Amino acid sequence: xxxxxxxxxxxxVCLLSGCGRAGKTLHVYTWADYIxxxxxxxxxxxxxxRVVIDTFDSNESMYAKLKAGATGYDIVFPSSYMVKIMHxxxxxxxxxxxxxxxLRHVDRDYLKLAMDPxxxxxxxxxxxxxxxxCLKSKVAGFEPSWAMFERADLKSRMTMLNDMRETIxxxxxxxxxxxxxxxxxxxxxxxxxxxxxxxxxxxxxxxQYKTGLASGEFFLVHGYSGDIMQVKAExxxxxxxxxxxxxxxxxxxxxxxxxxxxxxxxxxxxxxLHDPEVAAENTEFIQYLCPxxxxxxxxxxxxxxxxxxxxxxxxxxxxxxxxxxGADNAKYVKVWDEIKAGE
Amino acid sequence: xxxxxxxxxxxxxxxxxxYLPILVLVVNSFNAARFGGSWGGFSLIWYRRLLRQRxxxxxLENSLLIAVGATAVSAVVGTTAAIAxxxxxxxxQRLHYSLIYTPLVIPExxxxxxxxxxxxxxxxxxxxxxxxxxxVTFCISYVAMVVLARLQDFDFALIEAARDLGASAWVAARxxxxxxxxxxxxxxxxxxxxxxxxxxxxxxxxxxxxxxTLPIRIYSMIKHGSPPLINALSTLLLAVTFAAVSVSQRLIxxxxx
Amino acid sequence: MKRRPxxxxxxxxxxxLPSLGWLLLLFVxxxxxxxxMAFRPVDPYGGxxxxxxxxxxxSLGNPNYPAIVWRTLWIxxxxxxxxxxxxxxxxxxxxxxxxxxRSRLLLLVIVPFWTSxxxxxxxxxxxxHPEGPIKRLLLFLRLTxxxxxxxxxxxxVLLVQVYTFLPFAILPLYAAAEKFDFSLLEAARDLGASRATAFRxxxxxxxxxxxxxxxxxxxxxxxxxxxxPDLVGGTTSEMLGNKIAQRTFVDRNLPHASGLSAxxxxxxxxxxxxxxxxxxxxxxxxxKEGE
Numbered sequence: 001x002x003x004x005x006x007x008x009x010x011x012x013v014c015l016l017s018g019c020g021r022a023g024k025t026l027h028v029y030t031w032a033d034y035i036x037x038x039x040x041x042x043x044x045x046x047x048x049x050r051v052v053i054d055t056f057d058s059n060e061s062m063y064a065k066l067k068a069g070a071t072g073y074d075i076v077f078p079s080s081y082m083v084k085i086m087h088x089x090x091x092x093x094x095x096x097x098x099x100x101x102x103l104r105h106v107d108r109d110y111l112k113l114a115m116d117p118x119x120x121x122x123x124x125x126x127x128x129x130x131x132x133x134c135l136k137s138k139v140a141g142f143e144p145s146w147a148m149f150e151r152a153d154l155k156s157r158m159t160m161l162n163d164m165r166e167t168i169x170x171x172x173x174x175x176x177x178x179x180x181x182x183x184x185x186x187x188x189x190x191x192x193x194x195x196x197x198x199x200x201x202x203x204x205x206x207x208q209y210k211t212g213l214a215s216g217e218f219f220l221v222h223g224y225s226g227d228i229m230q231v232k233a234e235x236x237x238x239x240x241x242x243x244x245x246x247x248x249x250x251x252x253x254x255x256x257x258x259x260x261x262x263x264x265x266x267x268x269x270x271x272x273l274h275d276p277e278v279a280a281e282n283t284e285f286i287q288y289l290c291p292x293x294x295x296x297x298x299x300x301x302x303x304x305x306x307x308x309x310x311x312x313x314x315x316x317x318x319x320x321x322x323x324x325x326g327a328d329n330a331k332y333v334k335v336w337d338e339i340k341a342g343e
Numbered sequence: 344x345x346x347x348x349x350x351x352x353x354x355x356x357x358x359x360x361x362y363l364p365i366l367v368l369v370v371n372s373f374n375a376a377r378f379g380g381s382w383g384g385f386s387l388i389w390y391r392r393l394l395r396q397r398x399x400x401x402x403l404e405n406s407l408l409i410a411v412g413a414t415a416v417s418a419v420v421g422t423t424a425a426i427a428x429x430x431x432x433x434x435x436q437r438l439h440y441s442l443i444y445t446p447l448v449i450p451e452x453x454x455x456x457x458x459x460x461x462x463x464x465x466x467x468x469x470x471x472x473x474x475x476x477x478x479v480t481f482c483i484s485y486v487a488m489v490v491l492a493r494l495q496d497f498d499f500a501l502i503e504a505a506r507d508l509g510a511s512a513w514v515a516a517r518x519x520x521x522x523x524x525x526x527x528x529x530x531x532x533x534x535x536x537x538x539x540x541x542x543x544x545x546x547x548x549x550x551x552x553x554x555x556t557l558p559i560r561i562y563s564m565i566k567h568g569s570p571p572l573i574n575a576l577s578t579l580l581l582a583v584t585f586a587a588v589s590v591s592q593r594l595i596x597x598x599x600x
Numbered sequence: 601m602k603r604r605p606x607x608x609x610x611x612x613x614x615x616x617l618p619s620l621g622w623l624l625l626l627f628v629x630x631x632x633x634x635x636x637m638a639f640r641p642v643d644p645y646g647g648x649x650x651x652x653x654x655x656x657x658x659s660l661g662n663p664n665y666p667a668i669v670w671r672t673l674w675i676x677x678x679x680x681x682x683x684x685x686x687x688x689x690x691x692x693x694x695x696x697x698x699x700x701x702r703s704r705l706l707l708l709v710i711v712p713f714w715t716s717x718x719x720x721x722x723x724x725x726x727x728x729h730p731e732g733p734i735k736r737l738l739l740f741l742r743l744t745x746x747x748x749x750x751x752x753x754x755x756x757v758l759l760v761q762v763y764t765f766l767p768f769a770i771l772p773l774y775a776a777a778e779k780f781d782f783s784l785l786e787a788a789r790d791l792g793a794s795r796a797t798a799f800r801x802x803x804x805x806x807x808x809x810x811x812x813x814x815x816x817x818x819x820x821x822x823x824x825x826x827x828x829p830d831l832v833g834g835t836t837s838e839m840l841g842n843k844i845a846q847r848t849f850v851d852r853n854l855p856h857a858s859g860l861s862a863x864x865x866x867x868x869x870x871x872x873x874x875x876x877x878x879x880x881x882x883x884x885x886x887x888k889e890g891e
Contacts (some may be wrong), residue, residue, distance in 0.1 A: 032563060032566075032567055033567065053398075055557060055563060057563070057566060058848045058849075058850060060849065060851065060852055061849040061850060063852060064848060064849050064850075064852045065551075065849075066468075069854065071468050071551075072468065072470065072551060109804060155746075155747070156747070156749040156834075157730070157749075158754065198835050201834075202749060202751070202752040202834055202835075203752045203833070203835055203836050204832050206566075207566040207567055208565075208566055208567075211567070215729070215731075216730070216731050217730055217731075217751075218728055231741050290680075333851055333853075337662065338664060340664070340835075340838055341664030341667055341668065341838070343664075347795055349689060350689040350690070350692045350693035350696070351693045353686060353690055353693065354689065354690045354694065354705070355690035355691035357686055357690045357709075357766065357770070358709070360763065360766075361709070361712045361763075361766075362712065363727070364718070364720055364723030364724055364726075364727055364763075365712055365715065365723065367723055367726055367727055367733070368719065368722075368726070371726065393645075394819055414791060416836055419618070420618045420619045420622060421619065423615050423616075423618050423619060424615075424616070424618070424619035424620075426615055427612060427615035427616040430612070430615070431608075431612045431615075431616075433612065433741060435612065435613075436616070437614055439619070439620055439621075440628070441876065442619075442620065442624070442628070443619065443623070444870065445627075445869075446623070446627055447817075448624065448816055448817060448820045448821065448824075448866075448868070448872060449820070449821075449824075449868060450820065450821050450823055450824020450825070450841065450868065451821070451824060451866070452824040452826055452841045452844055452845065452864075453629075453631070453634070453789070453824055453861055453864060453865055454630075456634060456844065456848065456857065456858070456861045457627075457630035457631045457633060457634045458626070458630050459848075460630060460633045460634060460637055460854070460858065461629065461630035461633055464633060475625075476626060479622070479626075480622065480623070480627055481624045483619055483623065485838070487619065516622075519773045537713075537714055539665075541714075541716050541717055543717065543827065544826070548786070548848075556857045557716070558717075558718055559723075561716060561718045561719060562718055563826075565718060565721075565725075565831065573719060573722055576719075577715060577716065577719040577722075577723075579717060580716065580719075581715055584711065584714045584715065585711070587698050588707065588711065588714070592707075596642070598874060600737065
């Protein structure tokens with residue numbers, strides 16, 4: 001028995017140290033369900049490498065993990081405001097344009113809004129809009145407005161995002177303010193609005209709202225456009241709308257970490273994702289919009305005419321990009337605390 | 344004198360309560376309908392999809408590797424601890440006992456938080472090793488308690504007798520103590536293995552890239568709602584557990600006879 | 601050949617060192633670190649700032665916290681009460697069962713525990729789904745209305761907590777019941793006591809240690825519970841564990857999270873210390889003389 005125990009220990013130690021080393025591996029840290037699996041497989045075949053994808057469900061938890069010392073990731077897909085923070089903290093590597101020829105296809109209109117227009121350390125990946133979705137047959141008189149959360153008849157069948165900037169932002173837009181405001185009076189008013197809406201909510205949820213909606217657990221949810229589009233395929237009854245008072249736009253970008261091991265492979269991955277064919281395929285699959293101008297004409301008519309993916313100009317004007325507020329973030333944290341604690 | 348039926352009724356109700364959700368999971372794993380509300384016909388489609396999910400099998404592999412390693416180390420350390428606790432009655436052992444007992448009752452979030460801070464302070468890269476270290480830390484206590492319970496009926500005079508007859512400490516331990524302790528060590532080891540494979544909270548705090556374990560994968564699947572896949576996975580796990588338990592039961596019966 | 605005292609001491613240290621050393625390094629020191637971190641400032645980008653400050657401790661005086669603490673306490677207490685109420689008769693029934701049945705029952709109780717904890721919580725989400733089986737049964741029995749939610753409320757949290765912690769209550773009670781001499785109950789009945797009185801005044805004190813262990817093993821871990829309120833709780837079911845997790849992973853405020861954890865640790869150690877003081881007389885090794 002002693003020999004088998006020591007054999008077991010030895011085997012365990014060997015396996016734990018990762019004895020298998022075959023070819024290069026690219027470590028990707030991204031949102032869940034955010035890239036078409038076939039495209040990953042295609043990249044692996046083209047490059048003769050392995051791609052390992054870990055997922056996170058919020059920018060903050062990703063940032064906390066990286067700050068706490070999780071090294072080993074090569075590419076990360078943070079939202080733009082988080083890219084600004086990471087860049088300020090020196091966590092990113094400058095990109096090598098000579099390895100990224102496909103960047104010439106990136107939509108110039110979008111870059112005008114972006115925080116890193118020269119794409120020095122980040123490349124835009126997908127545009128996200130946040131809006132509301134509901135089950136047509138269960139919600140009478142659905143209006144594309146944040147006021148839907150006032151509806152007491154939908155009590156405990158609605159959810160809002162568990163994200164302080166998104167939910168407080170929704171209330172701010174409802175009241176006609178900017179969702180990047182740092183004005184205390186406006187924030188207090190938004191807090192009271194959310195507390196009112198909270199009476200009707202089942203919970204604050206970042207991910208399960210989509211299956212909850214599809215399975216009929218929830219009737220009306222606050223969510224991201226692509227997520228809802230993906231789940232629409234499972235339930236025809238779902239309808240997504242961008243509220244008329246305004247909504248938030250965010251862009252998720254690709255960045256390469258300073259301590260990345262596979263730098264060239266990471267660049268190749270970014271370049272691959274901006275190949276117009278690949279970008280179009282990705283957009284079609286995950287139903288968010290990749291701001292790759294050359295890919296637009298390759299998209300199906302269905303996508304091109306979908307107002308949730310290509311909103312008409314008057315709606316697009318109402319969208320606002322979430323910006324990082326530095327030290328003023330603490331104001332939002334305080335308001336969010338009060339919202340979470342209020343009965 | 345008539346005995347009250349109440350305890351048996353409660354016991355039966357408790358068991359039914361335990362198995363009800365499990366039954367739901369198993370039944371729904373064969374449900375062709377996507378959402379468990381209605382029965383869509385018998386189907387194995389979710390099992391087929393499950394087999395194709397590479398991330399799940401990767402996570403299972405991580406979980407098993409870590410569990411085997413953690414069980415091996417904690418079995419050894421826990422057994423020595425139990426022997427020390429049982430054999431000696433000094434102040435050192437009192438301190439030792441409180442140190443062994445406390446991790447059993449402390450909320451997992453505290454252990455996760457403290458280990459995260461510790462690893463960050465040391466600059467250790469979060470990954471499989473940090474999970475392994477964390478798991479050993481809480482497994483030691485469980486193994487120690489189980490082996491200690493087994494030691495309660497052991498009389499150290501037997502060891503003294505063996506020593507008096509000329510056996511060295513090692514020989515006495517190996518031929519007298521360990522065989523008697525073996526069932527306890529095995530039981531403790533099984534417990535440690537289960538806890539390690541199933542641990543979520545502590546692992547969540549100390550996991551790093553590429554070191555996703557099965558519970559963490561399940562958590563993200565729950566959040567993402569691939570409900571039928573989870574049903575299929577849990578039914579498979581249950582089947583494996585039942586098989587493992589019945590095999591070990593038979594082994595124990597055979598060694599006892 | 602009697603062993604010399606220094607040899608005994610050496611043997612004792614050899615046996616104790618592996619576990620003592622490991623736990624000191626990976627349990628005691630990290631816990632002390634948590635307390636130390638509570639005195640550090642937070643830097644706005646989510647790291648731990650330099651220097652020492654009392655500001656973090658002062659920020660624990662957040663007016664929103666008492667409500668959360670209160671909720672955590674009452675849910676944990678309620679979970680403990682329900683678990684004990686169910687575990688005592690269950691443990692009694694198992695202890696009284698014939699020997700062959702006892703191991704089978706033990707297995708039946710433990711096996712669900714072997715399936716993943718997360719999956720069991722998930723199964724409750726299926727069961728308590730607004731269009732799910734339990735809701736339909738309750739509607740059929742006219743015990744509820746179509747709009748009433750079964751999930752995402754404190755009751756759901758309580759139910760799933762009881763489900764999760766019940767085995768931790770049953771096992772120590774069963775262990776105590778197994779060692780209990782049931783003939784004492786017969787004797788009490790012979791002396792004229794009713795079933796209830798015999799149970800109350802003979803059985804319960806007899807399994808006192810098992811009861812205490814059951815209470816501790818349910819109440820204390822429940823105080824730090826956060827997965828269950830996260831998965832089945834609603835907007836007003838937030839517990840202390842959720843706050844700590846939020847501070848760590850969302851707000852990137854490690855010092856504050858450490859402060860909260862330190863408070864929770866103190867709250868947990870207090871009943872443990874009390875139990876120690878009560879149990880000192882009965883500690884097994886102290887019963888041995890002159891080793």
